[in-house]
Amino acid sequence: MIPYVPGESPVHRCPPGRKILALVAAGTVLFALPRLDLALAAALLALAATGWLYRVAGIPGRLMLAQLRPLAWILAVLVLVQLALDGWQAGLLVTARLSALVLLAGLVTLTTRSSDLIEALQRGLVWAKPLGANPAKVGLAIALTLRFIPVLAAIAAEVREAQRARGLEGSLVALTVPVVVRMLKMSDDIAAAIDARSYDPDRG
Amino acid sequence: MIEIRQVGHAFGERVVLRDLTLDLTERRIAVVGGNGSGKSTFARLLNGLLVPSRGHVRVDGLDTRRDGKAVRRKVGFVFQNPDNQIVLPGVAEDLAFGLRNLGLPKDEIARRVDEALHRYDLQALADHPAHLLSGGQKQLLAIAGVLAMAPDIIVLDEPTTLLDLRNKRRIAQAIDALPQRAILVSHDLAFLEGVDRVLVFDEGRVVIDDSPSVALPAYEAMMS
Amino acid sequence: MSTRDIVFVALFAALTAALGLFPPVTLPVVGVPITAQSMGVMLAGAIAGATRGGAALALFVLLVCAGLPLMAGGRGGLGIVMGPGGGFVLTWPVAAFVIGFLYERNVRTLTAWKEALILVLGGVVLTYAVGIPWIAAVARVDLVKAAIGSAWFLPGDAVKVVLVVLIARTVRRAYPTLQAR
Numbered sequence: 001m002i003p004y005v006p007g008e009s010p011v012h013r014c015p016p017g018r019k020i021l022a023l024v025a026a027g028t029v030l031f032a033l034p035r036l037d038l039a040l041a042a043a044l045l046a047l048a049a050t051g052w053l054y055r056v057a058g059i060p061g062r063l064m065l066a067q068l069r070p071l072a073w074i075l076a077v078l079v080l081v082q083l084a085l086d087g088w089q090a091g092l093l094v095t096a097r098l099s100a101l102v103l104l105a106g107l108v109t110l111t112t113r114s115s116d117l118i119e120a121l122q123r124g125l126v127w128a129k130p131l132g133a134n135p136a137k138v139g140l141a142i143a144l145t146l147r148f149i150p151v152l153a154a155i156a157a158e159v160r161e162a163q164r165a166r167g168l169e170g171s172l173v174a175l176t177v178p179v180v181v182r183m184l185k186m187s188d189d190i191a192a193a194i195d196a197r198s199y200d201p202d203r204g
Numbered sequence: 205m206i207e208i209r210q211v212g213h214a215f216g217e218r219v220v221l222r223d224l225t226l227d228l229t230e231r232r233i234a235v236v237g238g239n240g241s242g243k244s245t246f247a248r249l250l251n252g253l254l255v256p257s258r259g260h261v262r263v264d265g266l267d268t269r270r271d272g273k274a275v276r277r278k279v280g281f282v283f284q285n286p287d288n289q290i291v292l293p294g295v296a297e298d299l300a301f302g303l304r305n306l307g308l309p310k311d312e313i314a315r316r317v318d319e320a321l322h323r324y325d326l327q328a329l330a331d332h333p334a335h336l337l338s339g340g341q342k343q344l345l346a347i348a349g350v351l352a353m354a355p356d357i358i359v360l361d362e363p364t365t366l367l368d369l370r371n372k373r374r375i376a377q378a379i380d381a382l383p384q385r386a387i388l389v390s391h392d393l394a395f396l397e398g399v400d401r402v403l404v405f406d407e408g409r410v411v412i413d414d415s416p417s418v419a420l421p422a423y424e425a426m427m428s
Numbered sequence: 429m430s431t432r433d434i435v436f437v438a439l440f441a442a443l444t445a446a447l448g449l450f451p452p453v454t455l456p457v458v459g460v461p462i463t464a465q466s467m468g469v470m471l472a473g474a475i476a477g478a479t480r481g482g483a484a485l486a487l488f489v490l491l492v493c494a495g496l497p498l499m500a501g502g503r504g505g506l507g508i509v510m511g512p513g514g515g516f517v518l519t520w521p522v523a524a525f526v527i528g529f530l531y532e533r534n535v536r537t538l539t540a541w542k543e544a545l546i547l548v549l550g551g552v553v554l555t556y557a558v559g560i561p562w563i564a565a566v567a568r569v570d571l572v573k574a575a576i577g578s579a580w581f582l583p584g585d586a587v588k589v590v591l592v593v594l595i596a597r598t599v600r601r602a603y604p605t606l607q608a609r
Contacts, residue, residue, distance in 0.1 A: 006331060020494060029492055035586075076396055079436075088414065090537050095255065106497075108494075109496065109497070113294070113297075113331070117494060120224075121490070121494060122606075134429075137429060137434055138487070140291075140434055140438075140439075141434050141437050141438045141441070141483075141487055141493065142487065142490075143292045143293065143297075143440040144289065144291065144434070144438030144439075144442075145436060145441040145442045145445070145487060145488075145491065146292075146293040146491075146496075147290065147291060147292060147293045147334070147335075147438075148438055148439055148442035149442045149445050149446055149498070150333070150335040151287055151335060152439075152442050152443060152446040153446050153449055154335070156446060159575050165536070166217070173591055173594050173595055173598075176467075176471075177595055177598045177599060178604075179443075180443070180471065180475065180595065180599050181602045182601055183439050183443065184439075184475075184599070184605065185434065185603070186287075186288055186439075186601045187435045187436055187439055188289075188432070189283060189285065189288040190288050190289075191430075191431045191432040191434075191435045192248070192253050192283075193281075193283055193288055193289040193291065194254060194284075194291055194434075194435070195276065195431055196251060196276060196278050196281040196350075196432050197276075197291070197301060197302035197305060197349065197353065198273065198277055198302060198305040198306055198353065199301075199305045199348070199431060200273065201429065201430060201431050201434065
């Protein structure tokens with residue numbers, strides 16, 4: 001689900017918390033610039049800088065383009081709308097800005113082990129402790145979520161096959177009910193498995 | 205030693221275990237029985253995952269009702285479906301999960317993870333997503349994750365049921381090589397011939413308690 | 429939260445992500461894609477309840493913000509939150525909580541109509557109340573245009589509400605999870 005490209009580059013070695021903060025900062029700056037020409041220049045600069053960071057990290061161009069593929073559709077629509085309403089500069093701005101942000105976010109994912117990312121998020125959540133959030137629990141929940149997504153996708157594929165055999169394909173209800181029920185039953189076993197490995201929810 | 209004293213267990217109205225009293229001391233103990241015979245519930249009582257409705261389970265003098273956490277450190281548990289047991293997304297991360305819960309120092313965790321990866325030939329897969337492993341590798345990872353915590357006793361609840369024959373053999377070998385005492389719940393009678401003691405469950409009771417050469421044929425006769 | 433609650437939270441966050449695996453339909457003009465994903469919001473509230481459902485969606489949004497590609501079409505990152513659909517996404521945790529809260533309040537007297545009403549309130553009215561002004565601000569269009577553009581999603585939302593009522597009722601019979609509040 002989450003690809004990680006091992007490496008020793010400065011991008012890989014940069015602490016994950018700092019990478020996330022840099023991402024937030026880039027997003028904020030790119031959206032906050034009020035004037036079109038300024039925003040456009042910043043977006044193009046960000047795009048170029050991002051391309052350079054990919055090279056520094058040693059990520060192949062193929063993987064870089066793959067980050068943009070899911071966005072292609074939305075970009076196309078947005079560009080058309082902006083072209084029709086605001087002219088080519090606005091279209092270029094929207095494309096450059098979104099591409100730069102998505103590529104940067106992709107770079108964080110590609111160069112950070114999920115365990116390190118989770119640890120960083122957990123540390124970042126310390127400020128939320130007075131609000132009743134327990135960073136250790138949040139960390140476990142994050143890890144479990146990443147673990148479950150492929151499992152759920154596999155269950156869904158399996159159920160879809162079974163429904164196709166019964167001629168029920170295409171029915172979202174026929175697909176979702178068995179997936180959810182199996183998931184809820186699974187949850188008892190998983191909770192037991194976590195406890196069995198000495199997890200203590202009240203620690204930390 | 206695990207002492208089981210007048211233990212009974214019910215889920216609501218449904219009684220699954222009736223008045224068991226046993227001492228478990230052997231190195232390899234097999235637990236067999238039909239579906240719904242109570243053997244899985246029995247396995248979960250041994251490390252305090254379940255607390256019995258009546259009676260006591262004690263591990264080296266620790267009561268599972270009072271000292272659940274300490275008991276779980278002594279008794280590791282391997283589940284039937286490794287998909288429900290692998291907690292973290294990566295292989296090495298998952299191996300470290302239990303060790304972190306024990307509060308071990310970082311270098312000790314790294315050392316034990318390395319050792320476990322080596323023992324089960326998983327080194328090349330350390331950074332691999334756990335869900336892409338084969339069924340046999342997943343079960344090896346589940347066993348390795350428990351073994352790395354160095355429990356005194358390991359309980360395995362049908363660890364080979366979902367595997368093909370080759371992987372069944374591989375897991376059976378891995379279990380055979382465990383240095384710890386093991387209690388093995390299983391349907392695969394072929395792998396139980398070398399154990400020291402067999403408990404046969406039926407309707408919540410132990411109906412046969414004997415060596416495998418006596419108990420296994422008797423169990424097969426009972427099921428036919 | 430017990431270990432079991434944490435598992436529930438993670439499962440519904442993962443379910444929301446998995447629902448995003450269904451191919452999205454992107455409507456022209458506004459550029460907000462229709463996905464099965466917002467069903468995850470309604471299902472989390474209706475099945476996991478207020479606290480666990482709300483936490484599940486908060487976790488989901490947190491992971492998306494951290495850059496994980498969990499949104500429909502494999503999208504993720506802060507670009508999502510800053511994009512036109514950001515208002516909808518950021519309201520999801522609150523929506524799941526509100527739906528769960530109303531379900532728990534009425535758990536003994538739930539009829540299909542009542543469930544549909546709760547889902548419309550939390551899953552549609554509430555999210556649109558935040559989502560529409562957000563679109564207006566981000567895409568530089570006026571409120572009326574944003575509202576008209578968003579209205580295109582109403583038929584899809586109606587279908588989702590019906591589906592979730594059917595799913596939640598069936599699941600509840602097989603596996604009751606809600607406690608009265």
